Structures are given as C-alpha cells and as structure tokens.
Amino acid sequence: MYRLTIRTSFAAAHNLINYQGDCENLHGHNWKVDVAVVANELDKAGLGIDFKVLKRDAGVIINELDHKYLNDNPAFRDLSPSSEHISRYLYERLSKHFNNDNIKVESVTVWESDNASACYYE
Numbered sequence: 001m002y003r004l005t006i007r008t009s010f011a012a013a014h015n016l017i018n019y020q021g022d023c024e025n026l027h028g029h030n031w032k033v034d035v036a037v038v039a040n041e042l043d044k045a046g047l048g049i050d051f052k053v054l055k056r057d058a059g060v061i062i063n064e065l066d067h068k069y070l071n072d073n074p075a076f077r078d079l080s081p082s083s084e085h086i087s088r089y090l091y092e093r094l095s096k097h098f099n100n101d102n103i104k105v106e107s108v109t110v111w112e113s114d115n116a117s118a119c120y121y122e
C-alpha cells in the first residue's frame with residue numbers, strides 16, 4: 001500500500017456552538033487541510049494517483065468553504081463547526097469523490113493553527 005498526502009488550505013469564519021468561552025464569538029482561521037489517500041497499485045508512471053489530480057479535485061471541494069461563514073453551511077446547521085466536524089465533513093465529501101477500487105481516502109487532518117489539528121479517519 002502507498003500513502004499519498006497533499007496539503008491545501010482555506011480561510012473561513014465560524015463560531016462554536018454549545019461552547020462557553022471566546023470561541024463562541026465570531027472569529028476566523030486560516031485552516032490547513034492534509035488529505036491522505038492510500039493506493040493499492042501504481043499506474044505505468046509509478047503513481048497511485050497524480051498529485052495534480054488529487055490537489056485539483058480536493059481543492060474544488062475544499063474551496064467551497066473558502067471565505068465563507070461555516071455556520072451557514074447546511075452541513076453545520078445543527079453541528080458546531082469545530083475542526084473535528086470539519087475534518088469529518090471533508091472526509092465524507094472527499095471519499096465520495098475519490099474512493100474507487102484502487103484509491104481510498106484514509107484521513108483528513110484539519111489544522112486550525114500551527115499547533116492544533118483534528119483528524120478524521122475510519
């Protein structure tokens with residue numbers, strides 16, 4: 001098995017719900033997102049999946065969150081837009097797009113700052 005990882009980012013605003021403290025107020029982050037996929041086999045060029053394709057297609061999905069107020073997203077209507085919930089949401093969206101006989105999204109790690117991240121995997 002091969003594990004391939006790409007990193008992308010988005011900037012957005014949110015406020016945590018059911019949270020007591022500063023973060024219940026409107027604020028924003030420049031989130032970094034690490035997407036890891038595993039590949040069973042390589043193609044003739046020695047690639048599990050072309051990083052260009054992985055970055056392009058993951059970027060389209062992740063960019064839907066860019067410069068948005070996350071609490072307005074239907075995915076977070078009844079769910080606090082924490083890094084944990086964002087990582088799960090992206091895992092599910094990216095899995096639907098990428099998973100096939102050869103490729104599986106393994107994990108999505110969402111970095112809220114340089115030193116705090118949440119990772120969703122199954």
Ligand SMILES: Nc1nc2c(c(=O)[nH]1)N=C([C@H](O)[C@H](O)COP(=O)(O)OP(=O)(O)OP(=O)(O)O)CN2
Nearest residue numbers: 016022023027028029081082083084112113116118
């Ligand atoms: N497990 C989680 N904890 C927190 C989350 C989260 O998504 N998952 N989110 C927040 C808030 O979004 C908040 O913006 C972050 O707060 P904090 O870690 O305090 O961020 P700071 O930039 O202020 O970090 P400092 O290191 O304290 O400067 C809170 N918790």
Ligand SMILES: [Zn+2]
Nearest residue numbers: 014023027029
């Ligand atoms: Zn926050």
